Amino acid sequence: MGPTPAPLEGVGDDDHDDHDDFEAWLISVHHEVGNHLAAIRFAAQLARDDPGSLRGSARALDRAAMQAGSLLALSRPLLLIDEPELEVMPVDTLFELVGRELVAQGLPTPQIDVETALPPIRVCTEALQPAITAVALRGAAGEAARLRAALDKGAVMIGLEVEAEADAPERERAVVLRLVERLMDRCEIPFAVRTRPSFSAEFWCRTATSPRAPRPA
Secondary structure (H helix, E strand, O other): OOOOOOOOOOOOHHHOOOOOOHHHHHHHHHHHHHHHHHHHHHHHHHOOOOHHHHHHHHHHHHHHHHHHHHHHHHHHHHHHOOOOOOEEEOHHHHHHHHHHHHHHOOOOOOEEEEOOOOOOEEEOHHHHHHHHHHHHHHHOOOOOOEEEEEEEOOEEEEEEEEOOOOOOOHHHHHHHHHHHHHHHHHOOOOEEEEOOOOEEEEEEEEEOOOOOOOOOO
């Protein structure tokens, strides 16, 4: 049905913290980082009397706040979702939600390619939407993301492709991908990612009439 997910680079076994408070600690850290970034951004706005020196810093702070916010949005379902609540929706609706969020984060409207007569999917939108968004933000280099969906051996394969940023922090990207992997595993959505030559990810979702989650071949 799809490729076996490749090992995620940058996060070793030592990064798998199995303590009960790990996820609570993670979201607390992200929340505090978001608060600090918001305060710094506010200070930068107040000091715009020197725009020549602050314009670049303000853009950098905007991007940092965007990344921190998407991390928090991705971490929240890991804490709150014990039994994923599945809902049936057209892929077009999911892509509309993802596209709206990417535009809100300052990225171009994504390019969308949905196979004709594609059946609705049954997924936990609360988990899948932030997962797709977080992956897109970690690969985006200012270009429009490409979202596609097609039927693949009884499942709906949702693909995401973006131009990879040359200077993107590999460690942060690896942490995000690990979080996505854990969240998708909880929601029984197989997930695979490639980082070369472009940055791409694939999610295999059950159709509305499928009794069980799909499994990559």
